[in-house]
Amino acid sequence: MTGGSPEPDDAPASATISSDEVILKRLPTRPHTVKERPGVGLTATSYALGPRPSERFPSYSRQRFTSPAQLLELASAAGQDVSGWSVAAIRVANVRQLGLDVVSRPTDEDPGHCEIVPTEQQLFTDAIWSRLAKQAPVVFTQR
Amino acid sequence: MAHELYQLPVEAFYQGTPVPASVEQDTAALSGPGVVLALRARPADWWVDARNAIRDLLTLPSNWDSYGASSVAPDSVGEALGGVEYLSCVAGVTLPTVTATGEGHVGLCWDVGRWSLDASIAPSGLIRYVFLDERDATRNQEGHTRDYSKLAELASSW
Helix, strand or coil: CCECCCCCCCCCCHHHCCCCCEEEEEECCCCCCEEEECCCEEEECHHHCCCCCCCCCCEEEECCCCCHHHHHHHHHHCCCCCCCCEEEEEEHHHHHHCCCEEEECCCCCCCCEEEEECCCCCCECHHHHHHHHCCCEEEEECC | CCCCCCCEEHHHHHCCCCCCHHHHHHHHHHCCCCEECCECCCCCCHHHHHHHHHHHHHHCCCCCCCCCCCCCCHHHHHHHHHHHHHHHCECCCCCCEEEECCCCCEEEEEECCCEEEEEEECCCCCEEEEEEECCCHHHCEEEEECCHHHHHHHHCCC
Protein backbone atom coordinates (compact mmCIF):
# COMPACT_ATOMS: atom_id res chain seq x y z
CA MET A 1 0.00 0.00 0.00
CA THR A 2 2.80 2.33 -0.74
CA GLY A 3 1.81 5.62 -2.29
CA GLY A 4 -0.89 8.19 -2.02
CA SER A 5 -0.31 11.82 -2.80
CA PRO A 6 -0.23 14.62 -0.31
CA GLU A 7 -3.41 16.59 0.01
CA PRO A 8 -4.29 19.13 -2.69
CA ASP A 9 -4.27 22.75 -1.63
CA ASP A 10 -8.05 23.04 -1.63
CA ALA A 11 -8.54 20.24 0.90
CA PRO A 12 -10.48 21.12 4.06
CA ALA A 13 -8.25 22.28 6.86
CA SER A 14 -7.31 19.36 9.05
CA ALA A 15 -7.21 21.76 11.99
CA THR A 16 -10.98 21.33 12.18
CA ILE A 17 -10.41 17.84 13.54
CA SER A 18 -8.92 17.92 17.01
CA SER A 19 -6.15 15.51 17.90
CA ASP A 20 -8.32 14.52 20.85
CA GLU A 21 -10.92 13.05 18.52
CA VAL A 22 -11.35 9.37 17.80
CA ILE A 23 -11.98 7.85 14.38
CA LEU A 24 -13.64 4.49 13.75
CA LYS A 25 -13.26 1.63 11.29
CA ARG A 26 -15.61 -1.31 10.61
CA LEU A 27 -14.06 -4.77 10.93
CA PRO A 28 -15.90 -7.75 9.39
CA THR A 29 -15.87 -11.19 10.97
CA ARG A 30 -14.55 -12.90 7.85
CA PRO A 31 -11.70 -13.03 7.25
CA HIS A 32 -9.96 -12.35 10.56
CA THR A 33 -9.62 -8.60 10.66
CA VAL A 34 -8.87 -8.47 14.36
CA LYS A 35 -5.90 -9.81 16.26
CA GLU A 36 -5.21 -10.43 19.95
CA ARG A 37 -1.92 -8.72 20.75
CA PRO A 38 -0.05 -9.59 23.94
CA GLY A 39 -0.17 -6.67 26.36
CA VAL A 40 -2.48 -4.69 24.10
CA GLY A 41 -5.64 -6.72 23.60
CA LEU A 42 -7.89 -7.13 20.60
CA THR A 43 -6.97 -4.76 17.79
CA ALA A 44 -7.40 -4.40 14.05
CA THR A 45 -4.96 -6.09 11.70
CA SER A 46 -2.86 -3.75 9.58
CA TYR A 47 -4.56 -4.95 6.41
CA ALA A 48 -7.93 -3.66 7.65
CA LEU A 49 -6.72 -0.08 7.84
CA GLY A 50 -5.24 0.96 4.51
CA PRO A 51 -6.91 2.28 1.35
CA ARG A 52 -8.99 -0.02 -0.84
CA PRO A 53 -8.56 -0.26 -4.62
CA SER A 54 -11.45 2.15 -5.17
CA GLU A 55 -10.19 4.62 -2.58
CA ARG A 56 -7.52 7.27 -2.89
CA PHE A 57 -7.44 7.54 0.89
CA PRO A 58 -8.92 5.11 3.43
CA SER A 59 -12.33 5.89 4.90
CA TYR A 60 -13.01 6.30 8.59
CA SER A 61 -15.74 7.92 10.67
CA ARG A 62 -15.46 10.46 13.45
CA GLN A 63 -16.89 9.09 16.67
CA ARG A 64 -18.00 12.60 17.53
CA PHE A 65 -20.64 12.34 14.82
CA THR A 66 -21.05 8.60 14.23
CA SER A 67 -21.19 6.05 17.03
CA PRO A 68 -19.79 2.56 16.55
CA ALA A 69 -23.30 1.12 16.40
CA GLN A 70 -24.33 3.73 13.84
CA LEU A 71 -21.26 2.92 11.77
CA LEU A 72 -22.33 -0.71 11.53
CA GLU A 73 -25.91 0.35 10.78
CA LEU A 74 -24.61 2.22 7.74
CA ALA A 75 -23.11 -0.99 6.37
CA SER A 76 -26.25 -2.91 7.26
CA ALA A 77 -28.37 -0.38 5.39
CA ALA A 78 -26.13 -0.94 2.38
CA GLY A 79 -26.88 -4.65 2.43
CA GLN A 80 -24.09 -6.10 4.57
CA ASP A 81 -24.83 -8.70 7.25
CA VAL A 82 -22.91 -7.12 10.11
CA SER A 83 -23.61 -9.80 12.73
CA GLY A 84 -20.44 -10.25 14.73
CA TRP A 85 -18.69 -7.32 13.07
CA SER A 86 -16.51 -5.11 15.24
CA VAL A 87 -15.42 -1.50 15.27
CA ALA A 88 -11.87 -0.34 15.98
CA ALA A 89 -11.03 3.11 17.35
CA ILE A 90 -7.96 5.20 16.63
CA ARG A 91 -7.01 8.47 18.25
CA VAL A 92 -6.35 11.22 15.72
CA ALA A 93 -3.28 12.14 17.77
CA ASN A 94 -1.81 8.71 17.05
CA VAL A 95 -2.38 9.14 13.32
CA ARG A 96 -0.62 12.51 13.37
CA GLN A 97 2.21 11.13 15.48
CA LEU A 98 2.97 8.79 12.57
CA GLY A 99 3.15 11.78 10.22
CA LEU A 100 -0.22 11.28 8.55
CA ASP A 101 -3.30 13.46 8.91
CA VAL A 102 -7.09 13.11 9.15
CA VAL A 103 -9.42 15.28 7.11
CA SER A 104 -13.18 15.58 7.27
CA ARG A 105 -15.13 14.39 4.20
CA PRO A 106 -18.79 14.25 5.26
CA THR A 107 -21.18 12.35 3.04
CA ASP A 108 -24.97 12.29 2.87
CA GLU A 109 -24.97 8.91 4.61
CA ASP A 110 -22.25 9.61 7.16
CA PRO A 111 -21.72 13.12 8.50
CA GLY A 112 -18.68 11.84 10.37
CA HIS A 113 -16.96 10.43 7.30
CA CYS A 114 -13.27 11.30 7.17
CA GLU A 115 -10.08 10.05 5.57
CA ILE A 116 -6.53 9.39 6.65
CA VAL A 117 -4.27 11.22 4.23
CA PRO A 118 -0.54 11.30 3.61
CA THR A 119 1.47 14.47 4.13
CA GLU A 120 4.58 16.03 2.69
CA GLN A 121 6.50 14.32 5.47
CA GLN A 122 4.95 10.88 5.35
CA LEU A 123 3.46 8.88 2.49
CA PHE A 124 1.53 5.65 2.96
CA THR A 125 3.74 2.62 3.60
CA ASP A 126 3.00 -0.87 4.83
CA ALA A 127 4.91 -0.11 8.02
CA ILE A 128 2.62 2.83 8.76
CA TRP A 129 -0.45 0.57 8.82
CA SER A 130 1.39 -2.03 10.90
CA ARG A 131 2.24 0.62 13.49
CA LEU A 132 -1.26 2.10 13.47
CA ALA A 133 -2.88 -1.32 13.87
CA LYS A 134 -1.22 -1.72 17.26
CA GLN A 135 -3.07 1.44 18.33
CA ALA A 136 -6.45 0.42 16.94
CA PRO A 137 -8.31 -1.40 19.73
CA VAL A 138 -11.67 -3.00 19.14
CA VAL A 139 -14.24 -0.92 21.02
CA PHE A 140 -17.52 -2.44 19.85
CA THR A 141 -18.80 -5.76 18.56
CA GLN A 142 -22.24 -6.32 17.06
CA ARG A 143 -24.09 -9.17 18.79
CA MET B 1 12.83 -36.89 14.55
CA ALA B 2 13.31 -33.18 13.97
CA HIS B 3 15.13 -31.08 16.52
CA GLU B 4 13.01 -28.37 18.10
CA LEU B 5 15.60 -25.64 17.76
CA TYR B 6 14.99 -21.97 17.30
CA GLN B 7 17.09 -20.01 14.87
CA LEU B 8 20.61 -19.24 15.93
CA PRO B 9 23.43 -17.39 14.24
CA VAL B 10 25.45 -20.08 12.55
CA GLU B 11 28.51 -18.86 14.42
CA ALA B 12 26.83 -20.03 17.64
CA PHE B 13 27.44 -23.62 16.61
CA TYR B 14 31.13 -23.00 15.96
CA GLN B 15 32.14 -20.79 18.86
CA GLY B 16 35.81 -20.00 18.77
CA THR B 17 36.47 -21.73 15.46
CA PRO B 18 35.89 -20.64 11.88
CA VAL B 19 32.62 -21.71 10.31
CA PRO B 20 33.30 -24.30 7.60
CA ALA B 21 32.59 -22.96 4.13
CA SER B 22 30.29 -25.89 3.36
CA VAL B 23 28.12 -25.06 6.35
CA GLU B 24 27.87 -21.45 5.34
CA GLN B 25 26.74 -22.50 1.87
CA ASP B 26 24.14 -24.89 3.23
CA THR B 27 22.63 -22.43 5.66
CA ALA B 28 22.64 -19.65 3.10
CA ALA B 29 20.55 -21.89 0.87
CA LEU B 30 18.17 -22.67 3.68
CA SER B 31 17.78 -19.14 4.97
CA GLY B 32 19.64 -15.86 5.12
CA PRO B 33 23.40 -15.69 5.51
CA GLY B 34 24.48 -16.63 9.00
CA VAL B 35 21.11 -17.98 10.16
CA VAL B 36 20.12 -21.61 10.71
CA LEU B 37 16.47 -22.69 10.64
CA ALA B 38 15.51 -26.00 12.21
CA LEU B 39 12.95 -27.91 10.19
CA ARG B 40 10.38 -30.30 11.62
CA ALA B 41 9.88 -33.77 10.16
CA ARG B 42 6.29 -32.82 9.37
CA PRO B 43 4.13 -29.67 9.54
CA ALA B 44 3.16 -28.33 12.95
CA ASP B 45 -0.35 -29.10 14.16
CA TRP B 46 -1.44 -25.54 13.37
CA TRP B 47 -0.93 -26.11 9.65
CA VAL B 48 -4.42 -27.60 9.26
CA ASP B 49 -6.06 -24.51 10.80
CA ALA B 50 -3.97 -22.20 8.65
CA ARG B 51 -4.72 -24.17 5.49
CA ASN B 52 -8.45 -24.08 6.16
CA ALA B 53 -8.37 -20.35 6.88
CA ILE B 54 -6.44 -19.64 3.67
CA ARG B 55 -8.82 -21.75 1.57
CA ASP B 56 -11.79 -20.00 3.19
CA LEU B 57 -10.58 -16.69 1.76
CA LEU B 58 -11.76 -17.89 -1.66
CA THR B 59 -15.36 -17.65 -0.47
CA LEU B 60 -15.15 -13.93 0.28
CA PRO B 61 -17.23 -11.81 -2.11
CA SER B 62 -15.92 -8.50 -3.39
CA ASN B 63 -16.58 -5.64 -0.96
CA TRP B 64 -16.42 -8.09 1.94
CA ASP B 65 -15.35 -5.28 4.24
CA SER B 66 -17.94 -2.70 3.10
CA TYR B 67 -15.10 -0.36 2.07
CA GLY B 68 -14.57 -1.86 -1.38
CA ALA B 69 -12.06 -4.65 -0.78
CA SER B 70 -11.43 -6.99 -3.70
CA SER B 71 -12.23 -10.68 -3.56
CA VAL B 72 -9.14 -12.80 -2.96
CA ALA B 73 -7.16 -13.92 -5.99
CA PRO B 74 -6.99 -17.73 -6.33
CA ASP B 75 -3.32 -17.51 -7.32
CA SER B 76 -2.58 -15.64 -4.11
CA VAL B 77 -4.26 -18.45 -2.16
CA GLY B 78 -2.26 -21.05 -4.07
CA GLU B 79 1.00 -19.27 -3.38
CA ALA B 80 0.13 -18.84 0.29
CA LEU B 81 -0.79 -22.50 0.76
CA GLY B 82 2.63 -23.63 -0.38
CA GLY B 83 4.45 -20.98 1.59
CA VAL B 84 2.60 -21.44 4.83
CA GLU B 85 3.01 -25.21 4.69
CA TYR B 86 6.75 -24.60 4.51
CA LEU B 87 6.56 -22.15 7.43
CA SER B 88 4.68 -24.74 9.49
CA CYS B 89 7.70 -27.02 9.12
CA VAL B 90 10.07 -24.46 10.65
CA ALA B 91 10.57 -24.86 14.38
CA GLY B 92 9.52 -21.77 16.29
CA VAL B 93 7.06 -20.44 13.73
CA THR B 94 3.57 -20.20 15.19
CA LEU B 95 0.11 -19.99 13.65
CA PRO B 96 -0.37 -16.62 11.97
CA THR B 97 -3.62 -14.75 11.82
CA VAL B 98 -4.83 -15.37 8.28
CA THR B 99 -6.57 -12.43 6.68
CA ALA B 100 -7.00 -10.71 3.33
CA THR B 101 -5.74 -7.39 2.09
CA GLY B 102 -7.91 -4.80 0.41
CA GLU B 103 -6.21 -5.67 -2.88
CA GLY B 104 -7.34 -9.30 -2.61
CA HIS B 105 -4.08 -10.81 -1.46
CA VAL B 106 -3.58 -13.25 1.39
CA GLY B 107 -2.36 -11.54 4.56
CA LEU B 108 -0.49 -13.19 7.42
CA CYS B 109 0.02 -11.51 10.79
CA TRP B 110 2.12 -12.49 13.78
CA ASP B 111 2.40 -10.50 17.01
CA VAL B 112 4.17 -11.93 20.04
CA GLY B 113 4.34 -8.66 21.95
CA ARG B 114 8.03 -7.97 21.48
CA TRP B 115 7.80 -8.11 17.70
CA SER B 116 5.19 -8.23 14.97
CA LEU B 117 5.34 -9.42 11.39
CA ASP B 118 2.81 -8.64 8.69
CA ALA B 119 3.16 -10.26 5.28
CA SER B 120 0.98 -10.15 2.18
CA ILE B 121 1.27 -12.60 -0.68
CA ALA B 122 0.51 -11.43 -4.22
CA PRO B 123 -0.76 -13.76 -6.98
CA SER B 124 2.74 -13.55 -8.50
CA GLY B 125 4.21 -14.99 -5.31
CA LEU B 126 5.80 -11.72 -4.26
CA ILE B 127 5.74 -11.31 -0.49
CA ARG B 128 5.62 -7.84 1.06
CA TYR B 129 6.52 -7.80 4.72
CA VAL B 130 6.91 -5.50 7.70
CA PHE B 131 8.80 -6.60 10.79
CA LEU B 132 8.65 -4.32 13.85
CA ASP B 133 10.63 -4.96 17.02
CA GLU B 134 9.30 -3.01 19.99
CA ARG B 135 12.58 -3.15 21.90
CA ASP B 136 15.17 -2.90 19.16
CA ALA B 137 14.28 -0.58 16.30
CA THR B 138 17.49 -1.52 14.48
CA ARG B 139 15.82 -4.86 13.66
CA ASN B 140 12.82 -3.23 11.98
CA GLN B 141 12.47 -4.20 8.34
CA GLU B 142 10.10 -3.50 5.48
CA GLY B 143 10.61 -5.09 2.10
CA HIS B 144 9.62 -7.70 -0.41
CA THR B 145 10.88 -11.15 -1.29
CA ARG B 146 9.86 -14.40 -2.93
CA ASP B 147 11.80 -16.41 -0.37
CA TYR B 148 9.72 -17.90 2.45
CA SER B 149 12.86 -18.62 4.43
CA LYS B 150 13.08 -14.86 4.94
CA LEU B 151 9.66 -14.95 6.58
CA ALA B 152 10.70 -18.05 8.54
CA GLU B 153 13.75 -16.24 9.82
CA LEU B 154 11.64 -13.32 11.02
CA ALA B 155 8.68 -15.35 12.30
CA SER B 156 10.90 -17.56 14.43
CA SER B 157 12.66 -14.64 16.07
CA TRP B 158 13.30 -14.79 19.79
